[in-house]
Amino acid sequence: MDGMSFSEFGSVLIMQGFNGLSYFSVLLLMALGLAIIFGQMGVINMAHGEFLTIGAYTTYLLSVLSSTYAPWFESYYFIAAIIVGFGVAFVIGYLVEWLMIRHLYKRPLDSLLATWGLSLIMQQTFRSTFGPKEVSATLPAWLMGSYSPKEGLDIPLNGLFVMALTLALTSAVAAIMFYSRWGLRVRATTQNRAMAGAVGIDTAKIDRLTFALGCGIAGVAGAAFTTIGSTGPTSGSLYIVDTFLVVVFGGAQSLLGTIASAFSIAQTNSTLEFFMTGSIAKVITLATIIGILLLRPEGLFRLRVRK
Amino acid sequence: MNIITPSTASAAGAPAWRAWIPLAALALFILAVLPLCLDLFRLNLVGKYLTYAFVAIGLVLCWGYGGILSLGQGVFFGLGGYAMAMFLKLEASDPESTKIQSTPGIPDFMDWNQITALPALWEPFHSLAFTLLAIVLVPGLMAFVIGVAMFKRRVGGVYFAIMTQAFAAMLSILIIGQQGYTGGVNGITDLKTLNGWDIRTDHAKYVLYFLNAGLLLASVALGQVLLKTKFGKLLLALRDKEERVRFSGYDVAAFKVFIFTLAAVLSAVGGAMFTLQVGFMSPSFVGIVPSIEMVIFTAVGGRLSLVGAVYGSLAVNFGKSYFSESFPQLWLFLMGGLFIAVVMLFPNGLAGLADSVRGAWQKWQARKAGQMTARGAPRTPAPPEDEPAAPTALRVKGGAA
Numbered sequence: 001m002d003g004m005s006f007s008e009f010g011s012v013l014i015m016q017g018f019n020g021l022s023y024f025s026v027l028l029l030m031a032l033g034l035a036i037i038f039g040q041m042g043v044i045n046m047a048h049g050e051f052l053t054i055g056a057y058t059t060y061l062l063s064v065l066s067s068t069y070a071p072w073f074e075s076y077y078f079i080a081a082i083i084v085g086f087g088v089a090f091v092i093g094y095l096v097e098w099l100m101i102r103h104l105y106k107r108p109l110d111s112l113l114a115t116w117g118l119s120l121i122m123q124q125t126f127r128s129t130f131g132p133k134e135v136s137a138t139l140p141a142w143l144m145g146s147y148s149p150k151e152g153l154d155i156p157l158n159g160l161f162v163m164a165l166t167l168a169l170t171s172a173v174a175a176i177m178f179y180s181r182w183g184l185r186v187r188a189t190t191q192n193r194a195m196a197g198a199v200g201i202d203t204a205k206i207d208r209l210t211f212a213l214g215c216g217i218a219g220v221a222g223a224a225f226t227t228i229g230s231t232g233p234t235s236g237s238l239y240i241v242d243t244f245l246v247v248v249f250g251g252a253q254s255l256l257g258t259i260a261s262a263f264s265i266a267q268t269n270s271t272l273e274f275f276m277t278g279s280i281a282k283v284i285t286l287a288t289i290i291g292i293l294l295l296r297p298e299g300l301f302r303l304r305v306r307k
Numbered sequence: 308m309n310i311i312t313p314s315t316a317s318a319a320g321a322p323a324w325r326a327w328i329p330l331a332a333l334a335l336f337i338l339a340v341l342p343l344c345l346d347l348f349r350l351n352l353v354g355k356y357l358t359y360a361f362v363a364i365g366l367v368l369c370w371g372y373g374g375i376l377s378l379g380q381g382v383f384f385g386l387g388g389y390a391m392a393m394f395l396k397l398e399a400s401d402p403e404s405t406k407i408q409s410t411p412g413i414p415d416f417m418d419w420n421q422i423t424a425l426p427a428l429w430e431p432f433h434s435l436a437f438t439l440l441a442i443v444l445v446p447g448l449m450a451f452v453i454g455v456a457m458f459k460r461r462v463g464g465v466y467f468a469i470m471t472q473a474f475a476a477m478l479s480i481l482i483i484g485q486q487g488y489t490g491g492v493n494g495i496t497d498l499k500t501l502n503g504w505d506i507r508t509d510h511a512k513y514v515l516y517f518l519n520a521g522l523l524l525a526s527v528a529l530g531q532v533l534l535k536t537k538f539g540k541l542l543l544a545l546r547d548k549e550e551r552v553r554f555s556g557y558d559v560a561a562f563k564v565f566i567f568t569l570a571a572v573l574s575a576v577g578g579a580m581f582t583l584q585v586g587f588m589s590p591s592f593v594g595i596v597p598s599i600e601m602v603i604f605t606a607v608g609g610r611l612s613l614v615g616a617v618y619g620s621l622a623v624n625f626g627k628s629y630f631s632e633s634f635p636q637l638w639l640f641l642m643g644g645l646f647i648a649v650v651m652l653f654p655n656g657l658a659g660l661a662d663s664v665r666g667a668w669q670k671w672q673a674r675k676a677g678q679m680t681a682r683g684a685p686r687t688p689a690p691p692e693d694e695p696a697a698p699t700a701l702r703v704k705g706g707a708a
Contacts, residue, residue: 044465103651108465109376110650113606116599117646124639241476241595244469279484286477293470294456 011153016274017267022159022228024266025166028259029221030239031246032173035258037214038247040190041207043101044112047119048243049236051093051215053126055085055222056137056231060130063137063226075140078223082165085223086216093215097208105207119237126233134232143227158227165224169217174255176213186210190253249289249299257301265289326535329614330527337520337617347509354516354584356624357523359384361577363605363616364523365570368530370602371610372539373566374546375463378598379471380574382478383446385593387575389482389489390445392588393429394438395498395506415497420487428488435502442579443572450571454564461560463549472595479594494589498582506583519580523617526573530613542566603642606649609658618657 030052037045059081066077073080096118104111143161146154177183188196189203189210197203222236229235246265250257265285272281293299341353362380369375402412410423417425431437453474457467482489490496498506505511533539545552545559553559582588591597600623608619623645630638653659 038465042465044468100647100651107650109370109468110654112376112378112465112468113599113602114647114650117643117650120639120643120646122643124636124643127639128636241472245473248466248469277484279480283477283481283484286473286480290470290473290477294453297457297460297462297466 011150014153015155016270018155018159019273020267020270021163023270024263025159025162026221026225026228026239027242027246027266028170028262029162029166029224030218030243031250031258031262032170033214033217033221034243034247035250035255036173036177036217037211038244039253039255039258040186041105041210042108043105043211044108044115044244045101045211045214046112046116046240047096047122048215048218049238049240050119050122050126051089051218051236052222052225052239053122053231053233053236054089054092055219056226056235057126057130057135057222058085058088058219059223059226060135060137060231067138074138075142078137078140078143078227081137081226082220082223085219087219089219089222090212090216094208094212096215097211101211102204102207119240123233123237130233132233134230134235136230137226139227162224162227165220169220170259173217177255182209245286245289249293251299251301254299254301257299261300326531329612330524330531333527333614333617334524337524338517342513342516347512350516351512351584352624352628353621354512354519355581356621357519357617358577358581358584359601359604359624360523360617360620361526361580362574362601363608363620364526364530364613365573366602366605367608367610367613367616368533368542368573369566369570370605371612372534372542372546373563374549375563375567376468376602377471377567377570378468378595378602379473379475380570380601381593381595381598382471382475383450383571383574384578384581384597384601385478385482385588385590386446386449387442387578388582388588388592389495389578390432390438390441390575391579391582392495392498393432394435395501395582396495397425397429397433398501398503399497399499414490414495416490416493416495417487422487426488442575446571446575447568450568451564454567455560458560458563458567463563472598475593475595475598479590482590482593490589492590494587494591496587496589498586501583507586512584515580515584519584522576522580526576527613527617534613538562603646603649605656607645607656609656611655612658615656615658615661622657 030048033051034045034048037043037048059078062077062081062084063074066073100114100118101111104114139158143158146156147160148154175183177186185196185201185206188199188201189206193203196206218236222231225231225235242265246262247258249265250259250261268288269281269285272284275281276284337353337357342350345353362384366377366380369377396414400412400414405411405413405415405418408415408418410418413422413425414429432441453471457463457470462470483492485491500506506515534542541552541557541562545557545562549559578588578592581592604620604623605616606619607623608617609615626641627638630641649656655662
């Protein structure tokens with residue numbers, strides 16, 4: 001790295017750190033919904049990635065619709081897309097829970113297989129509806145370009161936006177889970193289902209809403225995802241293993257753990273990518289996570305739950 | 308989950324040889340019926356599907372009976388397959404036939420990737436004996452290490468499934484990324500001879516088909532014998548009430564490690580036979596998707612039936628090749644629907660269906676006999692006691708919770 005001045009090197013470091021933060025945001029956005037569904041409810045939803053894709057395609061549809069029928073709406077459609085993406089994913093998640101998941105709570109391994117089947121069906125539905133090619137939503141003008149505080153340092157605005165959204169969503173989830181009446185019921189149900197039912201909590205309803213909320217969050221993640229990448233039928237499934245690892249690595253029942261593990265995985269991966277090829281960086285990251293989990297199966301943080 | 312399995316239930320009170328009828332029927336089917344009815348091309352396809360059946364019967368043992376769902380069986384299938392492919396590739400890359408390369412004597416893909424000497428990892432694969440050992444030992448050792456690390460700490464269920472999935476992801480990324488050492492995404496291709504014996508001739512294909520079928524039948528027989536022993540009973544017991552088995556003084560982790568390792572070794576044998584019959588090995592058999600597909604072969608055949616798993620592998624794969632050729636749009640819908648239907652409606656797969664049909668038939672017979680003599684009716688396994696009853700029981704519990 002000779003010929004590179006100190007300040008240039010500093011810029012590279014900042015940009016690299018920023019890349020890590022972007023990746024962290026994506027991982028965390030994906031993992032938030034899963035932390036609720038898998039962490040709180042113990043359901044493995046292999047179709048979680050497809051709920052992300054639903055959000056992404058919803059955004060794409062809104063982008064196309066607004067540019068065809070309502071050009072004045074083009075700069076605001078994205079805000080609407082986040083809300084609609086949440087709504088669509090929430091409703092579909094609600095239906096999936098009602099039709100499928102609720103019959104499988106006692107058989108977690110089977111719910112894994114059934115939701116994998118669901119993910120295949122959803123992928124093919126996307127492929128038949130939107131075509132096998134990747135599509136991208138037109139970014140509103142205020143998300144394009146970059147912020148450059150000094151020479152040689154460009155921080156893309158869309159990355160900043162995704163980070164802000166991640167921060168907002170994470171705070172919202174934390175607020176709902178820990179400071180609302182509903183969150184209290186969710187936590188009560190997780191910790192002791194029978195007792196929660198005995199004190200009058202409708203645990204079946206709580207399950208359904210929790211699952212739907214997790215899916216809705218994945219929908220928001222999908223909307224955010226369109227600002228940094230294009231959307232294809234299998235976009236969501238690419239991240240599914242990483243996301244599960246984030247949740248498991250963080251300690252399945254801890255929101256803080258999920259955040260910490262998303263951060264460490266993303267930073268490790270992007271730092272390693274700076275020194276070696278992408279695939280080896282990925283392999284080393286995975287191997288490290290697996291190694292740590294073999295030594296410490298409960299993950300980084302562990303919330304004590306009575307079994 | 309019911310402790311009485313369909314196969315033992317139907318064999319209850321019957322002579323012991325009755326339990327071997329399904330295996331004998333399977334042997335007749337794959338050793339005589341299929342080779343006589345199909346041309347060589349189709350038979351070779353069957354042979355390929357039967358190599359997946361090795362993975363499927365491994366999963367019957369470790370998932371159906373042991374309760375350990377591994378979503379990384381493709382890793383072991385791939386390790387076995389790659390070990391075999393490395394030996395064959397080295398034999399196909401003798402200096403004579405690779406003299407146009409800039410470095411003769413090394414596999415062609417290494418030459419394309421500017422590698423000038425055979426990597427040390429490849430060196431021992433010049434020896435057939437080493438290769439055969441590696442096919443069994445490498446996956447076995449790997450499964451053993453994973454098993455010890457996980458089961459000794461009582462990690463199981465969904466966590467184990469996710470970990471095995473991460474292994475599958477890691478290995479496939481590694482193989483694809485390290486093109487010069489592994490052949491990358493194309494895999495190891497152009498395999499020609501095994502110790503000088505050309506594996507591409509029609510004769511060789513027949514020989515390999517029967518070798519493969521024989522190994523498979525032997526594995527099914529081994530599994531059946533194993534399940535009949537005390538070990539088999541303990542395996543079932545620990546699947547259903549792990550704590551009770553542990554408190555009875557058994558080392559639960561050791562049983563789990565053993566069955567997981569056995570499943571891995573079976574998968575690896577399947578992988579090696581795949582390479583021999585199909586003539587190549589690629590990362591598309593290692594990753595997460597093929598690993599999960601192999602679970603569905605097992606689920607369709609019946610997770611509690613070793614013989615069923617073989618039929619399951621054949622049925623799903625024939626369905627796949629038929630539908631993905633004729634209706635490519637429909638295939639994923641069908642496959643996805645199959646996953647959901649098998650899990651939600653027929654948890655015991657084809658074998659479970661066959662059992663309920665047989666149960667209904669016996670009941671009908673019994674009723675007919677019962678009209679004549681009320682006491683002499685043969686006892687039939689009551690279908691509600693079998694697995695298919697589980698969802699109803701669960702629904703009741705779920706509603707009450």
